[in-house]
Amino acid sequence: MEKIISVKNLKKAYKKETAVENVCFALAPGNIMGLLGTNGAGKTTTLKMITNLCSKDNGKIVIDNVSLDENPGLALSKVGAALDTPSFYQELTARENIECFAHLYENIPNGQVMELLDYVGLKNQAEKKVKKFSLGMKQRLALARAMLGQPKLIILDEPANGLDPQGQINLYRLICDMAKERNTTFIVSSHQLHDMEKFCTDILILDKGKSILQGKTENILSETTNIVDCILEETNAARRVLSGCQGISLVSQKGNQFTIRLENICFDEFVKNLVANHLHIHYLSMRKHSLQDLFLKLTGGAEPCIH
Amino acid sequence: MYPLTRFYARKLYRQKLIYIFFACFFTASFFYAFLISTPQMEEMLNINIGIVGRKNFPEFMMRFYVGTVGILFHVFLLTLFICEEDRNKMLYQPLLHGENRNRMIRSKIYVAVSMSMVFVLLVAFINYITAFMRWGYEIFEQAAFIRTIIKYLLSGIYMSVITLGIVLLCICTRNAWKTIFFVIIYLLIDQFIYSSNIALLQKIWVGYYLNLWTFAYEYQKIPFSELIIGIFIMILYGIAFFQISLYRTKKIDF
Numbered sequence: 001m002e003k004i005i006s007v008k009n010l011k012k013a014y015k016k017e018t019a020v021e022n023v024c025f026a027l028a029p030g031n032i033m034g035l036l037g038t039n040g041a042g043k044t045t046t047l048k049m050i051t052n053l054c055s056k057d058n059g060k061i062v063i064d065n066v067s068l069d070e071n072p073g074l075a076l077s078k079v080g081a082a083l084d085t086p087s088f089y090q091e092l093t094a095r096e097n098i099e100c101f102a103h104l105y106e107n108i109p110n111g112q113v114m115e116l117l118d119y120v121g122l123k124n125q126a127e128k129k130v131k132k133f134s135l136g137m138k139q140r141l142a143l144a145r146a147m148l149g150q151p152k153l154i155i156l157d158e159p160a161n162g163l164d165p166q167g168q169i170n171l172y173r174l175i176c177d178m179a180k181e182r183n184t185t186f187i188v189s190s191h192q193l194h195d196m197e198k199f200c201t202d203i204l205i206l207d208k209g210k211s212i213l214q215g216k217t218e219n220i221l222s223e224t225t226n227i228v229d230c231i232l233e234e235t236n237a238a239r240r241v242l243s244g245c246q247g248i249s250l251v252s253q254k255g256n257q258f259t260i261r262l263e264n265i266c267f268d269e270f271v272k273n274l275v276a277n278h279l280h281i282h283y284l285s286m287r288k289h290s291l292q293d294l295f296l297k298l299t300g301g302a303e304p305c306i307h
Numbered sequence: 308m309y310p311l312t313r314f315y316a317r318k319l320y321r322q323k324l325i326y327i328f329f330a331c332f333f334t335a336s337f338f339y340a341f342l343i344s345t346p347q348m349e350e351m352l353n354i355n356i357g358i359v360g361r362k363n364f365p366e367f368m369m370r371f372y373v374g375t376v377g378i379l380f381h382v383f384l385l386t387l388f389i390c391e392e393d394r395n396k397m398l399y400q401p402l403l404h405g406e407n408r409n410r411m412i413r414s415k416i417y418v419a420v421s422m423s424m425v426f427v428l429l430v431a432f433i434n435y436i437t438a439f440m441r442w443g444y445e446i447f448e449q450a451a452f453i454r455t456i457i458k459y460l461l462s463g464i465y466m467s468v469i470t471l472g473i474v475l476l477c478i479c480t481r482n483a484w485k486t487i488f489f490v491i492i493y494l495l496i497d498q499f500i501y502s503s504n505i506a507l508l509q510k511i512w513v514g515y516y517l518n519l520w521t522f523a524y525e526y527q528k529i530p531f532s533e534l535i536i537g538i539f540i541m542i543l544y545g546i547a548f549f550q551i552s553l554y555r556t557k558k559i560d561f
Contacts, residue, residue, distance in 0.1 A: 055560060104314070104405060149404065149405070
């Protein structure tokens with residue numbers, strides 16, 4: 001399968017402190033990978049190593065079949081990036097800011113700058129000085145700048161920082177649209193876990209520089225332990241049935257209200273089991289861990305709050 | 308011209324500081340030219356108008372620029388050009404658009420060095436304009452004119468080397484205030500070395516030759532041997548600053 005980026009055993013240490021250790025991942029065209037982690041987990045360092053802004057101690061990065069070590073110029077010509085807080089020449093207009101960087105490319109057609117500004121919804125603000133822009137507008141402008149040269153991979157470091165909820169949704173929609181329409185691959189670092197869960201096809205969670213969870217978002221969420229709340233009649237009988245049932249464990253019981261963890265059994269089988277044992281079910285509901293729950297559990301934060 | 312160099316040149320020449328500085332410099336030069344030639348000022352400042360005025364005025368004003376004033380102006384400008392860009396996360400932006408570090412820093416250096424040369428020429432132009440306004444054709448006495456132009460060119464070389472040194476400081480410290488601090492320290496050491504009697508240190512100190520040319524040989528022709536040694540030392544410093552800047556830039560973790 002074609003890979004736009006492949007990262008193997010990435011490692012970086014600052015003096016005696018390890019910032020990133022053995023990070024590996026690969027992404028196909030059109031994928032959106034959410035790079036998650038607490039502050040200082042190594043997200044930005046990872047992104048900076050991919051964009052060659054920061055040297056790596058070990059590891060291999062291949063972008064669109066070009067090794068970053070062997071041909072950094074060619075490899076990075078396929079990458080667009082917006083790292084850190086969006087920064088621009090404040091005295092220049094949005095159009096001038098993008099044009100400054102458009103001059104660095106050889107074959108940018110006339111009008112592409114305005115096209116990009118239109119795409120990110122800033123066409124009407126093109127002649128406005130950047131110093132008058134809100135943070136949300138700057139984030140959009142940073143995305144437009146990252147899109148210069150039609151890169152196959154776009155790297156965004158906390159693009160939703162400082163945006164209001166509407167702005168966040170709009171930005172992520174824009175990213176999704178680009179991934180679908182242009183088959184662009186994205187690596188997005190963020191703390192907006194709910195949004196990441198919805199928009200990302202892949203997830204990589206870093207903790208203290210190490211990858212602690214990665215994979216397809218749907219797999220990650222479905223593979224994790226499911227919790228079922230149920231209210232059953234005949235408390236004692238229900239308890240007997242549940243304790244004899246394979247592949248589940250009883251989390252808690254309060255009267256006839258049971259909380260059960262499905263470990264090696266699917267929800268349908270569990271329900272069949274209850275029915276087969278003639279238990280009257282008053283209420284039955286399955287809960288899943290959200291990405292946030294998983295994140296908190298894995299990174300040793302507060303106890304997961306299950307919805 | 309390479310697009311990035313053109314881009315940086317445009318960016319640098321948008322700095323208002325340049326225009327403010329040269330407006331101030333013109334005003335200073337103008338008032339100096341007219342004030343020092345009044346009998347009252349001559350008496351008060353104990354200045355011999357025959358020496359600092361007329362044909363010698365452009366050289367007199369050149370010393371005013373290439374000393375502390377010009378170097379401080381350069382350090383402020385270059386810290387805006389490099390350290391502030393670095394702080395605002397703009398320095399590495401070209402690297403995200405297919406540029407490499409070597410080309411990026413070379414472009415910055417080319418723009419900075421040519422700027423320092425252009426500024427020396429601009430200073431010469433301003434001083435000749437104000438001197439002409441005050442004394443007319445009298446300032447163009449051939450020997451003095453050639454001697455002054457050579458000194459301006461030598462100052463241009465010195466300012467270019469200093470510019471390379473400031474660029475290197477900006478890259479190493481990555482902090483505007485630290486760079487300014489080290490440049491002030493340089494100026495103090497420079498004065499100390501020139502006024503000291505440590506001959507060996509003087510011979511290898513880049514600033515010594517400028518002081519030699521502008522103070523020891525003020526309004527006089529510089530001996531050829533002193534000129535060659537000075538230029539040689541300056542070129543050595545320049546090459547060292549340039550190469551170290553390239554090396555350090557490769558190692559920066561943005």
